[in-house]
Amino acid sequence: MRIAIDAMGGDNAPGEIIAGALESIDLLTENDELILVGPEDTIKTHLPSRLSGKAKISIVHAPDIITMGETPIESLRKKPKSSIAVIAKLAKRDQADAVISAGNTGACVAAFQMRIRNLPGINRPGIAVVFPTPEGQVTICDVGANIACKPIHLYQYGVMGSIYSKNLLKIDNPRVGIMNIGSEEAKGNEIVKKAREMFKADSRLNFIGNIEGRDIFQGTCDVVVCEGFVGNVILKLTEALVDGLFKAIKYELMEEKLRLAMKFKPVMMRIYKKYDYNEYGGALLLGINGTALICHGSSKSRTIKNAILASKRFYTEKINDKIIDYISSSQLCGSAQDANSRQPA
């Protein structure tokens, strides 16, 4: 399998990105190849003079970089030789089986959607993240690819999330819930209400109805469907809140007694590790005709290593084939008029 990695994406690039690639080498096979994409000279300075390990490593030169603050479409137009644009092109030309970036999320979504295109029958791709919760792993889709959601998009996020949850997280018959402002039938805006009707009409899905913000961490469901705006707020709020609470506890403990704080440290580390998103590598862009992972901007080498392994599992388990099978036999996705649209999110 050939995995193209944006060596220049994220706050810790290229050091941590290349380190992550190197860490993964021995966990891959001799049939795997990691393609590092970015300015050749820069990448070379971060590689050891002699490479050992099972997987091959190669470099594809991309002189430009799209920074975090740039406007997606405009930056891609201006910088066709940026690392994000180049990994998307590699996938398009079938020179890479998977792409990974910790760079500008909007630019990644736009580039991957434009170049790699959607899976047959899928109208809009969605970003799926897995939240580790005390009650198990919860998949949330979409967390920011699509802020102009239609009911069909939400329905397809539920289908793709369910297939992902079942085949990669090994959750049997995943419970799918739609994010709303109350659990009652009558709640919500028109888009959510119409999507709910679609879910209810699909007997193959284990749809449990409306869920609320509180349900994500309470084991109510395995897959949370929401539009990208709401999902993005959920993702960023959760990360900051967990982080902030741990800091508050640390601060209070230091005030109390330093010795007590030291005793408490291993416990906190254990909890932190359990709920650490770095373990998951990154978020999958579900619904495109390829394998694409978008990692957190603050990704460390461990994040990138885990993203590489996650992309391999996604590819090996043939998740996209399973999505195509499901969608093609769904009566609810008949009108594929705007499926495979070129319009980026």
Place this chain on the structure above:
Amino acid sequence: MRIAIDAMGGDNAPGEIIAGALESIDLLTENDELILVGPEDTIKTHLPSRLSGKAKISIVHAPDIITMGETPIESLRKKPKSSIAVIAKLAKRDQADAVISAGNTGACVAAFQMRIRNLPGINRPGIAVVFPTPEGQVTICDVGANIACKPIHLYQYGVMGSIYSKNLLKIDNPRVGIMNIGSEEAKGNEIVKKAREMFKADSRLNFIGNIEGRDIFQGTCDVVVCEGFVGNVILKLTEALVDGLFKAIKYELMEEKLRLAMKFKPVMMRIYKKYDYNEYGGALLLGINGTALICHGSSKSRTIKNAILASKRFYTEKINDKIIDYISSSQLCGSAQDANSRQPA
């Protein structure tokens, strides 16, 4: 001041509600009156035979109850003698200066908006909650009154939130941010983008631009503006996440060592108290021509007591007059065509 309290609202009604009213009596004056609204016989069984204290207590009979799961508009139509409908009517007839309920939020919003009407120039009321954060008190508006937001609504939430933050939380020149999926100018949907233009055109507001989910707890701003769907998810997610994390820590500590867990308990209690929403009483429905607090369904007596005190501060500080002054002199709120509309959220 006359405060009408829905004695039957919430999971712990009427016991905790009436207990909260009794707890507040000595913190009020002889010019204050608490009007308990609900089935007269039921309320009487929860009152002591002899009432002492400064404020007066009276009962207004309301035989019906709207439960948490009922559809707002339908339930109000079917149950005009429910406690929620009756407190709204008391305010309408100028028989109460403030109304408080821990009952069905949707029914409260609909009843208060229909009966009490909007402030002159305000198009849609919004629910404002105050989040205690390590960096200070953050006001979020709207958290669920309005899920069909227009730019003018968001702008007015910012204005009202700012006035509230300044006059009740005593925050000087409150920083107002609009919830978005990125900090860059180009981000967001059309409604958010248009609202941002309105904010930027208002030199009286301390508008800081886009904020993200992570900013709520990081001291970036004092007032968060968002549409009701997003705000509702934020509110419920935050509550559950804080709760869940404390439970996870407790669990891990018990596993580790019971003695360590006991030592840690007072620290946790201190943090918990700092971030406890019960301290704030409830959420204000900003923008209606009166004083209305909607409390959490799980409100305890302390929550209700604090809500009573909060309603008095809101009334005494003449927050509504300040909102009217601001809006009437704002060039951005000229078209009040759907202001004072009867249409509930």
